[in-house]
Amino acid sequence: MKHPYKIALVGNPNSGKSSLFNVLTGLNQKVGNFPGVTVDKKTGTAKISEKLTASIIDLPGTYSLYPKSADEQVTYEVLLNRNNPDRPDMIVVIADASNLKRNLLFCSQIMDLKIPVVIALSMMDIAKQKGITIDQEGLERMMGVPIVAINPRKNKGIAQLKKTISDVQQQGSKWVLQPDFIDTEKLVGIWLEDIKILCGLESNYSALHVACNYQELGYLNAAQRIRIAALLDEMSFQKSKIQAAEIMARYQRIGTIMQQCVVEESPLKRMVISDRIDKVLLHPLWGNVILLAVLFILFQSIFWLAAYPMDWVEQGFSAVSGWFGSILPDSFLKDLFINGILAGISGIAVFIPQIMILFGFITILEDSGYMARISFLTDRLMRSAGLNGRSVMPLISGMACAVPAIMATRTIQNRKERLITILVTPLMSCSARLPVYTILIGLVIPDKKFLGFFNLQGLVLMGLYLLGFFMALIVSKVLNFIVKSTDRTFFLMELPVYRAPRWKNVGITMIEKAKIFVSDAGKVIMVISLLLWALATYGPPSRMEAVKQEYSKREARAASNPELLSEIQKEHATAKLENSFAGIMGHAIEPGIKPLGYDWKIGIALITSFAAREVFVGTMATLYSVGDDQAAKETLRDKMKAARRSDGTPVYTLAAGLSLLVFYVFAMQCMSTLAIVKRETRSWKYPAVQFTYMLFLAYFSALIVYQLFS
Incomplete structure (x- = not known):
């Protein structure tokens, strides 16, 4: 069987390699892992010419052929091992024209491996802004390899690049006769x-x-x-x-x-716009003030911009549930559909607007080049906790999802710093916590302005994210004394130039992340919602029969009094839920969580959300719907706000709500994260340590908060 022609894309970080990969492969790409290592492997197919369809592999970015991290080691192994299944037939080196001297070092090393090479010059517009003029024909002649100027963001030079690749492919083995760049x-x-x-x-x-x-x-x-x-x-x-x-x-x-x-041109004659902006954004004082302002706008927007679509989704599902409740005959299937399926779906759909806004902002920060500046701004803070600025990117990525964030620690060269970063990254509030924060903040924090301008709920949300971040620094400081290492590292990182965000890319990312949330989190929420519906609907036959007999008599006696009958029916539904399998499980753990201000229903949600945090909302939606026909017409927030204990006091007081919020900030409730930590560290010891310290931290922090606000 003839193997497909393989082309590898290599280059320095921030050289435009990923943009070129996306342009060449379009939607014909997939992400896996390189054999034997947990490093992302992006591959795709591209039609280069009528006769050539090639397999494109996007190798991890590296500055030279002397590897210093796991990602760079992968590139090294692929290019040097003739028997590696990913070894390319041709290499396209993406070189940043605005930093040409450094990029040519890597290009020359690749050329001397005697694999056919094409150099793609990117960032030509930035080079022009810096006053750099390149004689492309002369450069091609002196380097001895084809050179093509490209701009993947604007789809310029791609046709010429494909033609050049096709021409080099037809030359075949002639390439090995090229003289070495150095002897x-x-x-x-x-x-x-x-x-x-x-x-x-x-x-x-x-x-x-x-x-x-x-x-x-x-x-x-x-x-x-x-x-x-x-x-x-x-x-x-x-x-x-x-x-x-x-x-x-x-x-x-x-x-x-x-x-x-x-x-x-002389640097004294010309200062690029990026340099001028950096004088402000990287200023020791004003840079940090602006960073806090950016975060403030982000979290205010999550509540402000998402408020209307979330209300529409809630009201829509409430109306649909009420409509189905009025037209469907009472039966097992009606209860399953309304209180199991619809309740589970509503628990997913209502938070899609906030998830999209969060990822939209993160994409804008990355696309504009500001995200890299955050690493430099926080480097000193990171070093005080035993880390360095390179740890910031995984921590910030943890605001989206801890799984890819932990995988991003591969760029950290120091093993001690990488391990500590892995252990503290889940303390960053990920998008899975956002639905929990939103529902609880809406219950216990009033929707009013602070100082006449700031939304109080948005400020609390920002406070929760900052709480997770600063706790990550405190834990890092402690781990820095426990984990022993003599290695020293220095934080060196090239700052990308500022660019206007690609709004199409932002929109696509928002839609894709929403799809992932619905498909990945949605599957878990739906499965657990249906399982909970069954556990909350059925119980030990003897107990359920006793409840039925007791309330049947009371309902019969109150048949002539509609108001009394309605109250007894609500009590009947509550008694059935408490004697169901779910109710028995919740009451069993209630003594352990009562000091935190939680009731048995919250206890069930805590158990189910150890699979994934966002399941909390689906669990609440199911528990507050089962057995209550009137509840189908109410939103989840209305049901939770009306929840009462046996003594008539509200379940969700300020103290209980804040305690629960703090618990979810610190608790490790994500099986996927534990699995990726095991894979990255190649040991179950570290996931066990991580789960234990985070659960301990969550429980006692929540206990303190509840006692303070009670």
């Missing part, structure tokens, strides 16, 4: 030929990398490692000295190329 054999010695033959490599430069990293390269066998080690010892090989000499040799030639092909 590796002269730099190191003729003994590299021995490693080249031993490992079946195509170039002297590949042999040099094997010599430098033979212990980390998984595809080498024991005999090859022993032979290489002996050869290096015989030649007194000094890895760091050779690497430094190689980099100097490359930059020496790149300097000559830059002098002849690139004209750049």
Whole structure:
């Protein structure tokens, strides 16, 4: 069977690689993992020409061929291992024209691997703003490889790139005859030929990398490692000295190329708009003030912008449930449909507007380039907790979902800092907590203005997010003393230029995230809602029969008094629920949660939401609907607001509501997160530690809050 032609996209981070991948593959892409490692593998197919349809692989971004993180190690293994199933037939190197000198270093290293190469020059508009003029034909001639200027965001240069790829593909094996960018054999010695033959490599430069990293390269066998080690010892090989000499040799030639092909205005003559903006946004004082303002606007908007669509969804489901309740005959199927299925769906749909707004804002921050600035602003704060600015991106990503956020820690080179970041990331309030926050804040926090302008509910929501963030820093500080490591790291990160957000991309992201919420969270909520409906509808036959007999007599005696009959029927529904399997389970754990201000229904919701936090809302919707025909006409907030204890006091007081909010800020209630932590750390020890400390923190924090506000 003939294998598809494989093209790898490589380049520095923020060079436009992902944008090019999306343009080439469109919707024909998928995300998996590289074999044996938990690193994202983005692949897709692209029609390059009438005769060529290629498989495109988007390799993790890296600055050079000397790997320092798990992501960079994957790129390294794929490019050096001839037997790797993902090894490309051609490489497209995306080079940032506005930072050409640094990008050409990586390009030259890739070229010396003797795999066909095409250089795609991106960010030409930014280079022009910086006063950089590039002689593209001269650069192509001196580099010795085809060079195409592209702008994936505006779909410019893509047709020319495809034509160039097709032309290079037709040249086939002629590529290996190209001269090396630098003479590796002269730099190191003729003994590299021995490693080249031993490992079946195509170039002297590949042999040099094997010599430098033979212990980390998984595809080498024991005999090859022993032979290489002996050869290096015989030649007194000094890895760091050779690497430094190689980099100097490359930059020496790149300097000559830059002098002849690139004209750049003096930085004193021209300051790019991004630099001027950074003087304000990265200011030690005003930068942090603006950051808090951005967060304030975000959380105010989640309540303000989402208020109307959420009300429409709630009222719509309330009307639909009431309509079905009036036309369907009383039966098992009616109860299942209205109090099981419809109640579960309404618990999902009502929070879609807020989920979309949250992800829309996050996408705007990322697309505009501001998200990277947040890392720099908070680097000093991170270091005080034993982390660095690189930990900020996973923590911020945790506001959306902890699973991809924990996977994003692979870019953290220091193992101690990566482990601590993994352990504290779930303390960041993810989108799954948002439905819980919204319903509880709406119950116990009045919808009024603070200082005549600020929405009080929005301020409380922002406070919950900040509470999770600062607790993550406190826990990081504690873990920094417990987890021992002597490694030191330095935070270096290139800031992308500011750009106007791609509104189409923002819209697509909002829709896609809403679909994911409905499909992923919706499945869990629906399954648990239906299971809860069954547990809340049925119970031990003896207990349910006793309740039926007691209330049948009372209802018969009150048949002539409609008001009294209605009250008895509500009591009957409550008694059935309390004696159901769900009620028995809730009453069993009630003594443990009573000090927190919770009743047995909240206890059931706590148990079910350990699968996923957002299940809390679906559980409440089911528990407050089962057995109450009138409840179908009310919204969930109305039902919860009317909830009373046996002594007649409200269930959701300010103290109980705040206690429950704090519990959900800190508790680890997500099986998917625990699974990804196990996969990333390759041990069940860390998920167990994480679950235990977060549950302990949640319980005692909620206890303190309840006692303070009671």
